[in-house]
Amino acid sequence: DISLFGKKFRGSMLGVLTGDCLGSPYENEDLSSGSKLVLQNSFDKLEGPIFKAPVIQYTDDSAMSKSLAESLIEKKDLDLVDLVKRFVKNYYQEPYRGYGSGVIKVFEKLRRSKFSDILLPAKEQFNGQGSFGNGAAMRTTPIALFCYNNYNNLIDMTKKQSLITHTHKIGIDGAILQAIAIQQSLHIHPEDKFDVINYVDELVHKMNFIEVDEEGLDLEEVQPYKNQLNIVKTLLLEEGDKEPISEKVIEQLGNDISGLRSVPTAIFCFLRAQRPIEGIKTENPFRRAIQYAISLGGDTDTIGSMTGAIAGAFYGDNNIPPNILHHCEASRSFCQMADNLFQIANEVEWNS
Ligand code: F2R
Ligand code: MG
Ligand code: MG
Ligand code: MG
Structure with missing residues (x-):
């Protein structure tokens, strides 16, 4: 029998996998209202x-995420050279996994230069701007687990793992926000009374220190994630018991490949799915969260996966239907990686 944290580690790693697998068939598909039913039927079938x-x-x-977990497990620390070599090796072994078109250029340069400057x-990237894609956020779960009891290391390591592909502040801060959300979920007992507004307020408070005014610009402009989180809060409050209007969520929070218009959306999906959502017929709040995330369309695998990571860290693996896992590639190895991460996270002194 494993502890609650052990279950939460599994939930989060399996959340990454199931959100990604279940969302990927719909990435950038045009999701009309009819396809919500297709999604419902498909999930029902997979769970049956x-x-x-x-x-x-x-x-x-x-x-x-797998590369990051395997590197942490083997090195018992964040070793960027080891990590970047794993990213590149796995990309060239399996280039068909649907990588971002920008990040592929990073892998090519790294290989050509024999990793001379990682x-x-x-x-x-992007004429020196760096990537603002959600790639650093989507893979950051193993870091959040490895640093589950240490906030400063969480921020520091998340930033470092981001910089090997994403140097734009939007790309980095998206990964930080995702990591902080996972850490918050890990530390809430799933059966305790859960105040979703308080959860967002805590994120806002933390992002206030991450999105600091570096160039003397207006704070409104330099705190884009904080602004999005305030929209998350408004949407959670204003919907009441009514159905959240998907169009409004998509317009205000976004469903695209950028960190800014996907990480806050994933957080919203997790929080909104604490309550029933019209058109999503399930008693299972984990399933409700990822099904809702995918129903928004756009970058469905990634928003599904990030939602799954946050929700799984909250509920643990109990709520992940075993029959759904049966249909996802490598679910056993994701479960094993979670157990190994749990073990090494408890071995480092800074988590105790
Ligand atoms: N790439 C996809 N899906 C579409 C292609 C699927 C594939 N071709 C297929 O059909 O099989 N999904 C994956 O990419 C996202 C994560 O991307 P990541 O790792 O952040 O990559 P990248 O290339 O750095 O950024 C993504 C795109 O964002 C735009 N972009 C980023 N920074 C920009 C900047 N500074 N200026 C202008 N544009 C910028 C570019 O279009 C990048 O290509 C996830 O959805 C994952 O599932
Ligand atoms: Mg993908
Ligand atoms: Mg990239
Ligand atoms: Mg994607």
Whole structure:
């Protein structure tokens, strides 16, 4: 029998995988109202009695999370050289996993230069702006687990793992926000009374220190995540018991490939799914969260996966339907990685 934290580690790693696998068939598909029903039926079928079908393959979201977990487990620390080599090796072994078109250039440069400067290719992305994609956020779960009891290390290591592909502040801070949300979920007992507004307020408070005014600009402009989190709060309050209007959520929070318009959306999906949502027929709040995230369309694998990571860290693996896991590629190894991460996280002195 494993502890509650052990279950939460499994929930979070399996949340990454299931959100990614279940969301990937719909990435950038046009999700009309009819496809909400298609989604409902598909989830019902996957959760129901086992049927024979090829496993649903995971994409870059899970592939990069896996590399990060395996590197942490082997090195018992964040070793950027080891990590970047794993990213590149896995990309060239399995280039069909749907990687971002920008990040591929980073991998090419790293390989060509024989990893001479592991931070340089990321800095050169997009004419020196760096990537603002959600790639650093989507893969950051193993860091959040490894640092589950240490906030400063969580921020520091999340930033470091981001910089090897994403140097734009939006790309880095998106990963930090995702990591903080996972850590908050880990530390709430799923059966305790849960105040969703308080959860957002805590995130706002923390992002206030992350999004600091570096160039003497207006704070409104330099705190984009804090602004989005305030929208999350408004939407949670204003919907009451009515159905959240998907169009409004998409318009205000976003469903695209950028960190800014996907990480706050994932947080919203987790929080909104604490209560029933019209059109999503399930008693299971974990399933409700990822099904809702995917129903918003756009970057469905990634928003599904990030929602799954946060929700799984809250509920643990108890709420993840075993029959759904049966249909996802590598679910056993994701569970094993979670157990190994739990072990090494408890071995480092700074978590105790
Ligand atoms: N890439 C995809 N899905 C679409 C392609 C799927 C594939 N071709 C297929 O059909 O099989 N999904 C994955 O990418 C997202 C994560 O991306 P990541 O790792 O952040 O990569 P990248 O390339 O750095 O950024 C993504 C795109 O964002 C735009 N962008 C980023 N920074 C920019 C900047 N400073 N200026 C302008 N544009 C910027 C670019 O279009 C990048 O290509 C996840 O959804 C994952 O699932
Ligand atoms: Mg993907
Ligand atoms: Mg990138
Ligand atoms: Mg995606």
